[in-house]
């Protein structure tokens with residue numbers, strides 16, 4: 001028999017007759033995807049998600065990604081999400097889990113760069129071990145990023161850091177200068193009010 005479905009937690013927290021979020025049906029793709037969703041829930045944050053073994057491994061990044069290798073961004077692990085979620089951009093109704101507006105801030109494909117002693121480490125194993133490096137090919141974000149787990153007093157957290165490569169650009173702050181959706185070109189406010197571009 002199959003083990004527990006990795007999406008059980010995601011589904012348990014949602015009433016799909018109320019929220020427009022997907023229950024999750026799509027199967028893995030040949031080119032693994034990543035997505036960064038700007039989510040104005042109780043607080044504004046950016047959900048960073050990587051396709052790993054048919055689900056989106058997810059972290060909430062309060063400040064969003066940086067293109068400056070000197071900036072370490074806190075990334076708090078959250079529930080696995082279905083692959084369909086990579087296209088999700090809408091308003092999660094009041095009273096529902098994660099209520100608030102979601103905007104697809106960036107998306108694309110990624111390559112695994114994780115190595116240990118010269119050998120590639122698979123993405124699922126890399127996440128389990130607490131260190132994964134990836135090359136992102138988004139519309140806004142490109143280049144290498146490392147996610148590394150560390151212990152805190154309360155449990156675990158991760159840091160998302162831009163790798164020092166040709167795509168690093170300490171002078172830029174894309175979160176501030178590129179606020180719009182890569183899917184609809186809308187802002188969070190426009191999605192919230194149901195307006196088109």
Ligand code: MN
Nearest residue numbers: 039047060098
């Ligand atoms: Mn979120």
